[in-house]
Amino acid sequence: MVQKDRQSTAEPLDEIDRDSYEPAYNQLVNILRHQIAAGIFRPGDRLPSEAQLCGRYQVSPMTVRRAINILVDQGVVSTAQGRGTFVKPPELGTATFDLQELQSLFSDERTTARILEAWPVSATERAARKLAIPVGTRVIYIRRLLCQEGAPVIYHREYLIYDPTLPTVEAELEVTALRDLFDGSGGAVLKKGELIIEATVLDEEEARLLQAPVGAAAFSLEHTFYDFDDRPASWGWFICRGDRLRFRTTVGIHETA
Amino acid sequence: MVQKDRQSTAEPLDEIDRDSYEPAYNQLVNILRHQIAAGIFRPGDRLPSEAQLCGRYQVSPMTVRRAINILVDQGVVSTAQGRGTFVKPPELGTATFDLQELQSLFSDERTTARILEAWPVSATERAARKLAIPVGTRVIYIRRLLCQEGAPVIYHREYLIYDPTLPTVEAELEVTALRDLFDGSGGAVLKKGELIIEATVLDEEEARLLQAPVGAAAFSLEHTFYDFDDRPASWGWFICRGDRLRFRTTVGIHETA
DNA sequence: TAGTGGTCTAGACCACTTA
DNA sequence: AAGTGGTCTAGACCACTAG
Numbered sequence: 001m002v003q004k005d006r007q008s009t010a011e012p013l014d015e016i017d018r019d020s021y022e023p024a025y026n027q028l029v030n031i032l033r034h035q036i037a038a039g040i041f042r043p044g045d046r047l048p049s050e051a052q053l054c055g056r057y058q059v060s061p062m063t064v065r066r067a068i069n070i071l072v073d074q075g076v077v078s079t080a081q082g083r084g085t086f087v088k089p090p091e092l093g094t095a096t097f098d099l100q101e102l103q104s105l106f107s108d109e110r111t112t113a114r115i116l117e118a119w120p121v122s123a124t125e126r127a128a129r130k131l132a133i134p135v136g137t138r139v140i141y142i143r144r145l146l147c148q149e150g151a152p153v154i155y156h157r158e159y160l161i162y163d164p165t166l167p168t169v170e171a172e173l174e175v176t177a178l179r180d181l182f183d184g185s186g187g188a189v190l191k192k193g194e195l196i197i198e199a200t201v202l203d204e205e206e207a208r209l210l211q212a213p214v215g216a217a218a219f220s221l222e223h224t225f226y227d228f229d230d231r232p233a234s235w236g237w238f239i240c241r242g243d244r245l246r247f248r249t250t251v252g253i254h255e256t257a
Numbered sequence: 258m259v260q261k262d263r264q265s266t267a268e269p270l271d272e273i274d275r276d277s278y279e280p281a282y283n284q285l286v287n288i289l290r291h292q293i294a295a296g297i298f299r300p301g302d303r304l305p306s307e308a309q310l311c312g313r314y315q316v317s318p319m320t321v322r323r324a325i326n327i328l329v330d331q332g333v334v335s336t337a338q339g340r341g342t343f344v345k346p347p348e349l350g351t352a353t354f355d356l357q358e359l360q361s362l363f364s365d366e367r368t369t370a371r372i373l374e375a376w377p378v379s380a381t382e383r384a385a386r387k388l389a390i391p392v393g394t395r396v397i398y399i400r401r402l403l404c405q406e407g408a409p410v411i412y413h414r415e416y417l418i419y420d421p422t423l424p425t426v427e428a429e430l431e432v433t434a435l436r437d438l439f440d441g442s443g444g445a446v447l448k449k450g451e452l453i454i455e456a457t458v459l460d461e462e463e464a465r466l467l468q469a470p471v472g473a474a475a476f477s478l479e480h481t482f483y484d485f486d487d488r489p490a491s492w493g494w495f496i497c498r499g500d501r502l503r504f505r506t507t508v509g510i511h512e513t514a
Numbered sequence: 515t516a517g518t519g520g521t522c523t524a525g526a527c528c529a530c531t532t533a
Numbered sequence: 534a535a536g537t538g539g540t541c542t543a544g545a546c547c548a549c550t551a552g
Contacts, residue, residue: 023521037448039485049537060523062319065539073330081538082531090450092480093360096353097454103350191294192509193347197354199456199474199499215472217456223349226509228296242456247354252449252483280540306518317542322520338519339550 016057024059028067031057036076036087037253043089047077050085076253090252097249102221102240105146105153116143116209120162127159130224130235138162142236145209152210153244158236189227190234196222199242206239217242273314281316285324288314293333293344294510300346304334307342333510347509354504359478359497365405373400373466377419384416387481387492395419399493402466409467410501415493447490450482456499463496474499 014031016024035041048056053064068085071077075094079085105111121141128135140160145152200220207214222237271288273281292298305313310321325342328334332351336342362368378398385392397417402409457477464471479494 025521037485039448042485043447051537061525062541063522066521068538079538080531081529082536084531084537090447090482092450092452093356093363095450095452096355097452098353099350106350190300190347190509191296192507192511193349193352195349195352195354195506195508197504199476199502201458201472201474215458217458217474219456225347228294228299245456247454249452249454250449251452252447254449282540308518318544319522320541323540325519336519337550338548339517341518341550 016059025063025066025070028053028057028059028064029070032067032071033074033076033253041087043087045087046083047085047087075251092251095249095251097247099221101245101247102238105148108148111146111148111153114145114147116145118142123159127235131159131161131232133161153240155206155209155239156236158234161231161233190225191228191230193223193225196220198222200239202239202241210239210241212241212243219245273316282320282323282327285310285314285316285321286327289324289328290331290333290510298344300344302344303340304342304344332508349508352506352508354506356504358502358504362403362405362410368403368405368410371402371404373402375399380416384492388416388418388489390418410498412463412466412496413493415491418488418490446484447482448485448487450480453477453479455479457496459496459498467496467498469498469500476502 016027016031018024020027032041032047041047047053047068050061050064050068053059054061057064068077068079072079075091076088077085078088119141120138122136123131123133123139125135127139128137131137131139133139140162142156142158142160144156144158146154146156198220200218202210202212202214202216202218204214206218207216210218212218219240219242220237221240223235224232225234227233273284273288275281277284289298289304298304304310304325307318307321307325310316311318314321325334325336329336332348333345334342335345375397377395379393380388380390380396382392384396385394388394388396390396397419399413399415399417401413401415403411403413455477457475459467459469459471459473459475461471463475464473467475469475476497476499477494478497480492481489482491484490
């Protein structure tokens, strides 16, 4: 028998360690991932059948199945009923990216939000359409500037439905409101949100506030939030300097997934 | 007993239909999603325990667990061992975007790729660094213009490691090579890829090729692909007019997930 | 201590593919 | 007909949280 001490290394063995805190299905995921990464199984190859994996690693079918489902979710393999499980080549088209970099900016302690403007206005034609309300309805208009160590990074404009029965207005004016929007702390009233990322260039106002040249590249992140009656409750957009934000992602086998 | 005919409606019942082609765990996912969407369970609320759901819907614990795991993956609920399963508010920071719109552009029949240039060159300092090769090494430089119905949409530049033992060069010159890059058809040699999305503005050459104004907003999608020895095999970037591409997504409960 | 989620078993039956 | 993945069962044991 192999003496199993504390295994401090993260290197995957070729056996399941039943005494590990790491679940068996997860160990199996890592074993198969590394075999694929090492080229033992190449794109297009068929993996051993589930029954074979059960015998090889001494786990039940459900555990093997769970591991394989995770690999499918990760886009590493694909399954075909009656044929087998196959290694997928990396596909650019399946790549996904997230707003983690943006979120870390909001959760950063050094980030401060300065309210430039926050008061009731009559909804413009565009705002009214986005919020599904009549033109001229009174809404709350908020302009914020997010700074990191004094340097402006993001300019945010937002229209809010004015509902006196809700504490929305006061809550939204908090400097932490934006962070809450990102981590969902205060969103018990909101059901869903829609997001659109576009490439844009800074106009004069945006450039002045972000202390960047007019015409500089920037990201626009438009957002619309809905309440549980599917009525828009908020519409707005973030403008972020292009040289301050980039989205990264990977396809295929990458480390520590 | 309820007479169960063909249920053409997609509306979820409040019971599991054991004769449906839809798996029980999936039916349970939809049932719970609609209950949350309907406001029966609000953000912060605790869902019924797994044991209760087993009894309520007459399924085994593993089936309930699988359904809940899917809801966790979808970001709709979160679980806490010993406490329960809780409905999550929509969080901007957890939003993910995919390149589906970009991929559909490549798989579109009306999209054609025109090779502007494709021959061996000496690697520039930057290309050499990105490809981890000595400056001056001979590499293949390819410039492509992707058009849709005659209108240029994407400008692509790419440096390829020149390896005579591989059919890479010929394969990459095919007009379908880019589509393959996206759907992975020909990537049995590639292990992984890295992607960086940035906001940029068109320079003079890009503007001329894309028939857009200089300084117009655009997306830059830089990509690096690696072989199974973790050596870079390809480095390049797509430039796409900002008015032709946008990334959309949703957070919280949305339809037909 | 009771209740919760987290993992896992050792099978079963089914649908599908291939030969 | 044999082999494959897809689903599901009816429990088990564990770790964690709460009263």
